[in-house]
Amino acid sequence: MKSSYFEDAAATWDNEPRRVAMTKAVGETILREARPTKDMDMLDYGCGTGLLSLYLLPHVHSVTGADSSAGMLQMLQTKLKEADIQNLKILPLDLEQDRLPDNRYHLVVTNMTLHHVAATDRVLRAFHALLLPGGMLCIADLDTEPGIFHAPEAAASVRHHGFDRAELTSQLSQIGFRDIRDVTAHTIRRPIESGEQRDFPVFLITANRR
Numbered sequence: 001m002k003s004s005y006f007e008d009a010a011a012t013w014d015n016e017p018r019r020v021a022m023t024k025a026v027g028e029t030i031l032r033e034a035r036p037t038k039d040m041d042m043l044d045y046g047c048g049t050g051l052l053s054l055y056l057l058p059h060v061h062s063v064t065g066a067d068s069s070a071g072m073l074q075m076l077q078t079k080l081k082e083a084d085i086q087n088l089k090i091l092p093l094d095l096e097q098d099r100l101p102d103n104r105y106h107l108v109v110t111n112m113t114l115h116h117v118a119a120t121d122r123v124l125r126a127f128h129a130l131l132l133p134g135g136m137l138c139i140a141d142l143d144t145e146p147g148i149f150h151a152p153e154a155a156a157s158v159r160h161h162g163f164d165r166a167e168l169t170s171q172l173s174q175i176g177f178r179d180i181r182d183v184t185a186h187t188i189r190r191p192i193e194s195g196e197q198r199d200f201p202v203f204l205i206t207a208n209r210r
């Protein structure tokens with residue numbers, strides 16, 4: 001059964017400045033590394049309340065914000081209504097279980113979501129299938145960490161303690177992605193359970209679908 005963590009966290013998700021700062025840093029790195037253009041349709045998988053979707057929206061033609069949490073999508077829906085945004089569509093989606101949507105995209109981005117996904121290979125293959133030929137995948141997530149990043153209330157939703165960049169690169173290559181590159185997009189400084197401040201690097205991997 002899916003964890004209810006994100007349903008409970010949705011209403012106050014944006015109140016944490018650390019999250020907003022991280023999304024901005026990841027967004028800036030995507031602009032630099034993927035160079036999106038105004039004719040591109042983008043999918044943000046695991047979009048949450050839309051922090052990254054809304055940051056990148058002015059740089060692309062359209063955004064589809066997909067997430068498995070109704071609570072997170074409701075928060076995004078409220079923002080879209082308040083700002084009268086027409087070119088960001090919401091899509092309830094869980095690629096671990098759902099069939100592939102019909103639309104195809106020039107750009108697929110996903111921020112801090114893959115470590116909540118058990119069926120990583122299935123979802124990465126779905127990203128490949130959802131991209132148009134020549135399209136680009138951007139994955140931002142934690143480097144491997146010793147299982148201390150998440151607060152106890154989030155623990156049940158965590159499927160991976162970050163990722164080894166080389167292993168993820170090899171997996172993407174086997175799926176058929178090419179020109180796979182990684183950079184460090186940001187470092188999250190946050191207190192762990194003991195109260196001590198620790199640094200957690202966040203990578204951005206970019207990969208092309210030929």
Ligand SMILES: C[S@@+](CC[C@H](N)C(=O)[O-])C[C@H]1O[C@@H](n2cnc3c(N)ncnc32)[C@H](O)[C@@H]1O
Binds near residue numbers: 067093110113
């Ligand atoms: C850590 S949050 C990140 C949200 C957003 N990308 C951000 O940076 O603020 C992870 C998001 O992934 C979503 N998620 C978790 N598992 C998912 C799945 N299997 N399919 C789609 N979304 C999922 C959660 O509902 C949540 O919104």
